[in-house]
Amino acid sequence: MEVKLPPPPPLKTDPAQDKTGAVGVAVARLEDLVNWGRSYSIWPLLFGLACCAIEQISAGMSRFDIARFGSEVFRASPRQADLLIVSGRVSNKMVPVIKRLYDQMSEPKWVIAMGDCASCGGPFNNYAIIQGVDKILPVDVYVPGCPPRPEALFYALRMLQEKIKAQEKLGNREE
Ligand code: SF4
Numbered sequence: 001m002e003v004k005l006p007p008p009p010p011l012k013t014d015p016a017q018d019k020t021g022a023v024g025v026a027v028a029r030l031e032d033l034v035n036w037g038r039s040y041s042i043w044p045l046l047f048g049l050a051c052c053a054i055e056q057i058s059a060g061m062s063r064f065d066i067a068r069f070g071s072e073v074f075r076a077s078p079r080q081a082d083l084l085i086v087s088g089r090v091s092n093k094m095v096p097v098i099k100r101l102y103d104q105m106s107e108p109k110w111v112i113a114m115g116d117c118a119s120c121g122g123p124f125n126n127y128a129i130i131q132g133v134d135k136i137l138p139v140d141v142y143v144p145g146c147p148p149r150p151e152a153l154f155y156a157l158r159m160l161q162e163k164i165k166a167q168e169k170l171g172n173r174e175e
Pocket residue numbers: 050051052053087088089115116117118122123145146147148
């Protein structure tokens with residue numbers, strides 16, 4: 001015997017709610033909310049060392065548009081920046097300068113090693129260049145390439161955003 005099911009009731013929607021996008025009540029941990037805000041407002045220091053810096057500068061131009069990731073505010077003062085992008089080879093003479101800039105940045109702060117030179121010395125295996133900026137600073141993300149394109153820097157930025165969102169505690173960066 002064939003059983004006929006009644007038709008499903010029509011969906012009741014409130015057109016006014018559809019327009020406002022109201023979702024009712026949402027709950028979240030304070031850490032998650034702060035990390036979410038931090039991850040989409042990373043301000044890099046206005047700083048470059050060598051040829052990789054040209055690609056870093058390109059990333060800020062309208063063609064590549066780093067503003068899509070919330071990081072267009074390159075700060076000229078380390079006290080207003082929370083991301084140090086080391087773009088280029090690090091000479092021994094620059095080590096104290098880079099360390100001082102990093103120390104002047106406020107916590108929490110992060111470091112991206114952009115390019116082969118910053119990551120491991122690149123083609124400069126000699127006495128004048130240190131073989132990776134991680135010898136003097138804690139690096140969060142490494143970007144390979146000589147030079148890496150702006151898209152590679154954006155990928156690193158996305159990885160850093162995920163790392164920030166996963167931080168368990170507020171305050172200083174987690175090593
Ligand atoms: S990785 Fe290549 S492009 Fe970047 S600073 Fe070194 S030599 Fe220049």
